[in-house]
Amino acid sequence: MTVSEQEFQLFIFALKNSSTYDFSQYSEKSLRRRLAKVLIDNNLNISSLIKRIKEDTNFVEKIVKDITVNTTELFRDPQVWQYIRYSILSKLKDNPVINIWHAGCSTGQEVYSMMILLSEMNLLEKTKIYATDLNTDVMNHARKGQYKFRFNIGYLDNFDKVVKENPLNYEEYFDIPYEKYFTIDKSKDIIKMHDELTKKPVFKKHDLVKDNNTLYVKFDLILCRNVIIYFNYDLQNRVFELFHDNLYDSGLLVLGLHETILGPQAVKFNKKGHAYYKNH
Numbered sequence: 001m002t003v004s005e006q007e008f009q010l011f012i013f014a015l016k017n018s019s020t021y022d023f024s025q026y027s028e029k030s031l032r033r034r035l036a037k038v039l040i041d042n043n044l045n046i047s048s049l050i051k052r053i054k055e056d057t058n059f060v061e062k063i064v065k066d067i068t069v070n071t072t073e074l075f076r077d078p079q080v081w082q083y084i085r086y087s088i089l090s091k092l093k094d095n096p097v098i099n100i101w102h103a104g105c106s107t108g109q110e111v112y113s114m115m116i117l118l119s120e121m122n123l124l125e126k127t128k129i130y131a132t133d134l135n136t137d138v139m140n141h142a143r144k145g146q147y148k149f150r151f152n153i154g155y156l157d158n159f160d161k162v163v164k165e166n167p168l169n170y171e172e173y174f175d176i177p178y179e180k181y182f183t184i185d186k187s188k189d190i191i192k193m194h195d196e197l198t199k200k201p202v203f204k205k206h207d208l209v210k211d212n213n214t215l216y217v218k219f220d221l222i223l224c225r226n227v228i229i230y231f232n233y234d235l236q237n238r239v240f241e242l243f244h245d246n247l248y249d250s251g252l253l254v255l256g257l258h259e260t261i262l263g264p265q266a267v268k269f270n271k272k273g274h275a276y277y278k279n280h
């Protein structure tokens with residue numbers, strides 16, 4: 001099934017009028033493909049979909065979840081996490097308090113990766129972790145910190161690369177057992193983060209399209225990885241400005257591996273390694 005330009009615009013318009021969600025500044029390609037799948041999976045045409053959007057707020061939440069991409073993993077892109085460990089967190093270690101914001105945290109694996117590193121560096125206690133997403137379903141999953149084991153065996157490889165090995169010194173090896181942070185139950189097909197980790201973050205719904213800083217603190221570090229790739233140029237600019245305004249002068253931003261700051265906000269940051277350092 002293909003969705004015509006007109007049908008796509010009708011859908012975006014209906015969502016904007018009947019809910020708080022505004023996808024008009026998202027890049028069209030991925031959204032349109034996903035919308036086609038939503039129509040097939042729910043056995044609907046565009047007018048019946050729009051009718052349900054107008055009548056049923058729970059259905060809207062489900063649709064929003066289905067048209068956004070929530071893929072994530074523990075220590076996704078391990079080389080980035082090695083950089084976060086050895087070049088970012090190591091420089092924040094003398095701060096009396098560290099504030100970190102995960103914008104677009106999805107089901108939380110990025111947040112748990114951060115807390116595991118902070119704990120290894122004895123920084124967890126003095127760090128405040130804020131994790132936000134547009135989608136409340138994925139955030140409820142994040143709060144629980146429980147994932148399938150069989151689909152996610154790769155998490156353990158990533159953990160080894162980031163937590164056990166030191167890319168700067170191959171002779172160094174930290175023999176940290178996974179059980180220090182999560183329980184693996186192969187018979188139940190479960191990886192479950194320990195309660196000390198699940199209880200720590202402040203999880204809050206936040207929409208990068210329209211919300212300002214509703215966390216009311218400034219940040220030393222903001223992670224917004226694999227989120228802006230779905231936004232158009234104007235929306236990306238809005239988000240970079242929001243981050244710039246809410247970082248401390250010494251603060252920095254980490255984007256997804258293939259994401260870059262382009263346009264007027266680019267001069268406000270200096271790229272070094274895997275991070276954008278605020279330029280004030």
Ligand SMILES: C[S@@+](CC[C@H](N)C(=O)[O-])C[C@H]1O[C@@H](n2cnc3c(N)ncnc32)[C@H](O)[C@@H]1O
Pocket residue numbers: 068069070071072073076103104105106107110132133134135138206207208209224225226227256
């Ligand atoms: C691909 S996931 C990225 C997860 C994680 N940051 C990572 O890199 O592994 C993208 C997340 O961005 C969220 N998202 C999309 N639009 C958003 C918006 N306007 N405001 C906040 N989050 C948004 C989605 O709900 C989804 O959970």
